[in-house]
Amino acid sequence: MARRPLPRILTGNALTSSAPIVRGRELARTAADGATDVLHPLITVSRGLRRLTVAGRGRWNATPKEQRGPLCFVAAGAVLIVALVPYGPLLAVITVTAVAAWVGRDRTPVAEDTGPSEAETERLQALYEALVPHFSAEGDPSPLYAHDGDWQRAFTEYAFDEDGRPARLHLKYPAYFPDGDDRSRVGIEQLLHAKSGRGRECRFDWEEEANQLVMTALGPLPADVAAQRFVTSPGETVLGFTDTDSVQRTLPVLCGGATRDVPPVVWRTGRRSTEPHLLALGQPGAGVTTLLRSIALQALQHGDVLVIDGGGTGEFGCLAGRRGVLAVESGLTGALAALEWATHETERRLVAANRAQQAGQPAPADTRSGLWIIADRLTALSHLAAVEGRDDPQRLLQVPLRHGRAAQVTVVVADQFETAELLSDPVRSHAKARIVLGPATAEEVQAVLGVPAHTTPLAQVPPGRGYARLGTGPVLRLQVPATPDPYDEATGETHRRAVLALLPERTVPGDPAEAAATAPGPVSFAKRDAAAPVGGRNPDAPEQT
Numbered sequence: 001m002a003r004r005p006l007p008r009i010l011t012g013n014a015l016t017s018s019a020p021i022v023r024g025r026e027l028a029r030t031a032a033d034g035a036t037d038v039l040h041p042l043i044t045v046s047r048g049l050r051r052l053t054v055a056g057r058g059r060w061n062a063t064p065k066e067q068r069g070p071l072c073f074v075a076a077g078a079v080l081i082v083a084l085v086p087y088g089p090l091l092a093v094i095t096v097t098a099v100a101a102w103v104g105r106d107r108t109p110v111a112e113d114t115g116p117s118e119a120e121t122e123r124l125q126a127l128y129e130a131l132v133p134h135f136s137a138e139g140d141p142s143p144l145y146a147h148d149g150d151w152q153r154a155f156t157e158y159a160f161d162e163d164g165r166p167a168r169l170h171l172k173y174p175a176y177f178p179d180g181d182d183r184s185r186v187g188i189e190q191l192l193h194a195k196s197g198r199g200r201e202c203r204f205d206w207e208e209e210a211n212q213l214v215m216t217a218l219g220p221l222p223a224d225v226a227a228q229r230f231v232t233s234p235g236e237t238v239l240g241f242t243d244t245d246s247v248q249r250t251l252p253v254l255c256g257g258a259t260r261d262v263p264p265v266v267w268r269t270g271r272r273s274t275e276p277h278l279l280a281l282g283q284p285g286a287g288v289t290t291l292l293r294s295i296a297l298q299a300l301q302h303g304d305v306l307v308i309d310g311g312g313t314g315e316f317g318c319l320a321g322r323r324g325v326l327a328v329e330s331g332l333t334g335a336l337a338a339l340e341w342a343t344h345e346t347e348r349r350l351v352a353a354n355r356a357q358q359a360g361q362p363a364p365a366d367t368r369s370g371l372w373i374i375a376d377r378l379t380a381l382s383h384l385a386a387v388e389g390r391d392d393p394q395r396l397l398q399v400p401l402r403h404g405r406a407a408q409v410t411v412v413v414a415d416q417f418e419t420a421e422l423l424s425d426p427v428r429s430h431a432k433a434r435i436v437l438g439p440a441t442a443e444e445v446q447a448v449l450g451v452p453a454h455t456t457p458l459a460q461v462p463p464g465r466g467y468a469r470l471g472t473g474p475v476l477r478l479q480v481p482a483t484p485d486p487y488d489e490a491t492g493e494t495h496r497r498a499v500l501a502l503l504p505e506r507t508v509p510g511d512p513a514e515a516a517a518t519a520p521g522p523v524s525f526a527k528r529d530a531a532a533p534v535g536g537r538n539p540d541a542p543e544q545t
Helices: 012-017 019-038 040-062 065-084 088-103 118-135 182-196 288-299 332-358 378-388 393-403 417-422 425-430 442-449 493-502 512-518 525-531
Strands: 155-160 166-172 201-207 212-218 236-241 251-255 258-262 264-268 278-282 303-309 325-329 370-376 409-416 433-437 465-470 476-479
Touching (some): 040 088, 065 088, 166 182, 182 201, 278 417, 288 370, 288 409, 325 332, 332 393, 370 393, 378 393, 409 417, 442 465
Parallel strands (some): 278 409, 370 409
Antiparallel strands (some): 166 212, 236 264, 465 476
16 A cells, blocks of 8 residues: 655655744844844933833822922923023933933842852851761651751751851751750750850750751840940839840940940839849859849839848948938848848838728828849858857848738849858749859759750850849840949949949938049049948938838
């Protein structure tokens, strides 16, 4: 049976006949490219005129109706002036063409190299290889971490600082990793901190539901903020300052002659507070006394302050004899008398408020004002009382601690790690606002705050640096504002004047120590001790009771 010939379009002759079509398309494309090059200035000007027209129309629509008439009058006047000026229309056309050419130019963005450099790739690969023994297990059919594996599968986001060290790393880990075990977490955090570059403070955020870990290198906290009047409401106390993304509030502070906004750690006290009392622990020289002075200066704005200086170092001598300072006691006898009065005052406030409530009247004014009991190194007085066979001063704090919130009484206790085990149970149970200052191990931080801090410790901790936790809230980094003793010879002139400006007026007129402190130059201890002795009950305190 003879085969029928194939159609001509499917034979080789058809391929030969399509060559003119292809050649014609190439000629048309070449002509179009040439015309585009020749007409490119005209296209650019046309594009610019279109953009200017759109911008002008948007400006006209945004102009209020009552302003459109004067705008048209000004535009008509400008056109008339241009028409009357010699060569004005020609210059106007040249100007509009130049502006349109500039506006209509091509703005093709330059493609940025978003990938890591060779050095950054080596760092990421080294981090990946270091995590393999921790995030791998035998029998995993598709391991996320394996030797000579792909780090891009595990590291979803990354960023580097100016020195080429990882500043932020977002990684995934297998679901079988025990992320609920603190030891396992600490091992990963120490490894990442060591491999990413020591000398920085890193924060680790574990997302257990998504099996992800975010490491962020934190910058230093503002350590140059001096004591000053903070913009706060009654019942709010600024403990210090923290990271920007940790709190949802900023405060304007004066620093170095300029005002800037910094995120504060605000402690709320009063009847509606869930953490009415505070406990601060730290090493000697860590800034715990500085914190107490800062709290006392803020408390004097809205209430009275009773200070117990158990260390007897005279760090609160600047408060003695001031308005609102009931007493500054450093001896055992004075401390016991002051705390006994505070107990009776708390009970009196409770009784007065209860009677007013039963009578349907507001609470008396003297029960609504705040009373602050600030005790530094109270365990030293407890040890001295045990030696002498006298009552423990901490026992006298039970009533203010248990009923202080209802009576507007706030207790602040500060001590050192070496004597923290001597703190009584009421102090430990009722002081739910906690602060740790100075160098401390992860175990010490967790023992005080209740949960571990999610940041690596610093090799050198500046004074006033530490952690804060208010009740059951998150652990925050903390930098206490500089509030040194103004009578100390080592205090700088700027900080000394800042603290003296916050002190209330004296109830005893004519104090040569304050005059010497406000004068330039250092203050000698001899003048300070002779003019303003530390300790001793304020003679006005019994009258106020």
